[in-house]
Amino acid sequence: MRISTQMLYQMSNTELTSMQGSILKLNQQISAGQKVLNPSDDPVASARALDLSQTQALNEQYVTNRKNANSSLAQVSSTLDSYTDMLTKIKSDVIKAGNASYTNSERVNLASELQGNLKEVLGYANATDGQGNYLFSGFKSTTQPFTLDGNGGVVYNGDQGQMSLQVDSTRQMDISASGQAIFQGGGQDVFKSMNDLISLLAVPVTEAANNADEQAANTFNYPVGSSPAQYPIQAYKDAQTALDAASPTDPNYNTLFSNAAALKLKSDAANAARTPVAGSQEALSRKLAQMGTAFSSMIDTVGTTTASVGARQSELDNLDAAGAVQKQNYQQTMNDLLGANTSDVSELVSDLTLKSTYLSAAQKVFVSTSSLTLLNYLK
Incomplete structure (x- = not known):
């Protein structure tokens, strides 16, 4: 098979154009910071990344909702x-x-x-x-x-x-x-x-109301009607007066003390059961x-x-922390799918350097070969 000069030019031009296209794509990938630019570059990874981006958008909306919720709860609190x-x-x-x-x-x-x-x-x-x-x-x-x-x-x-x-x-x-x-x-x-x-x-x-209330209290009958059958508040006062007048060495002192204590309970119950006179201190x-x-x-x-409000605010803080972790996980997974990690970008830069070197060498070879002619060898 004979290779014509025209065919040589076409093959070289096609190869150089392909290499330039690869270099242009690499430049675009490096500028974007990821390998996958279009769904056609990796359909499966692109589809999964799209699902993740939608999930991440929901997560961001929850972050906004939590901020609004925390603001409202803070005002309530x-x-x-x-x-x-x-x-x-x-x-x-x-x-x-x-x-x-x-x-x-x-x-x-x-x-x-x-x-x-x-x-x-x-x-x-x-x-x-x-x-x-x-x-x-x-x-x-x-x-x-x-x-x-x-x-x-x-x-x-x-x-x-x-x-x-x-x-x-x-x-x-x-x-x-x-x-x-x-x-x-x-x-x-x-x-x-x-x-x-x-x-x-x-x-x-008023003093008049206080006096009237004291008189009403002294004459208030205990509703149970138990013995002694006298007004319990006045009965207690009489018993307490007798106790105060007795000497601790009095043989009847213990009896007087017990009697006053029992009447004190009835007096308190009677006082609680009555309605004080309006305008009195009582x-x-x-x-x-x-x-x-x-x-x-x-x-x-x-x-x-x-x-309850404080507990909800604390829960929002916990949800924020969990949401931040989810955001990082989603972003890392998307970086893995789209080739957007630091190592992926470094690989793209290395590939660009290598292909640029190849292109430069290919261009030099093309220039050298394109200038060859039999006329250079005729004497």
Whole structure:
């Protein structure tokens, strides 16, 4: 077979063009930082990489959702902390108001202060997030949850739902709390309790009421009617007076002591069973004690909700850590499939250097051979 000059040129040109194409592809791969640029380069790896990229996109969306969830929960937690501080302050005020040394004017001043505290609590109940949505109105996030009813009371306008976000492939998390459960749940309405406390402190304690209450207590009959058949509170006072008058060396001292102790139990039971006279220190102390217990219960309720919010925030931190590991795993697998690891790029650079050397040598050979002619050898 004869090889013509034209065929030699065509073969050399085709080979040089192919080598230049390979070098161009290598440059593109190095610029992109990976071997697989098109699905045709490795169909199986490209398909798996596409699936992984979709999974990774979902993982990134979960990251965004967790950030939003954490932001909402942080606002709920901050509001609940402020509300807890206020409840603690109110409970302290209840204890102070029960002090017999407090004057009527001091209690009135305290009631005036509590009026301002009531507005603060209403502000906590109607707190909003950064987008203006109410934190404690359930699914009705654009509806103000608590409003005044015109009679001094507060009504709830939200629902019992809780906003939620998908924070992981298998986890949907509540990012709010029930406003009614926090501020009016468990039979404890903080707004009503505060209004009742304010009204109670406005009632003056009078000496006449105290005297009337003491007389009523001394003549209050114990409902069981057991012996001795006399008024138990007065009976205890008489027994205690007799005990105080006796000497410890008196042979009847132990009997007097036992009698006074037994009557003390009946006296306490009788006193607890009666209704004190309105305006007396006893009436005030009893109602304040009941309110102190109510506010303690409210603090416990808020504490439970705060703990739940904190647990969810901690879970979000754990999910973030797990998501970061998943992201690294997905990226490493995609790098393996697409040849985007450092070792793969180094291999591409070496291949480019080698092929560039081949191309340079081939070009020199082509130039040398293309200039050959028989005329150079004719004498």
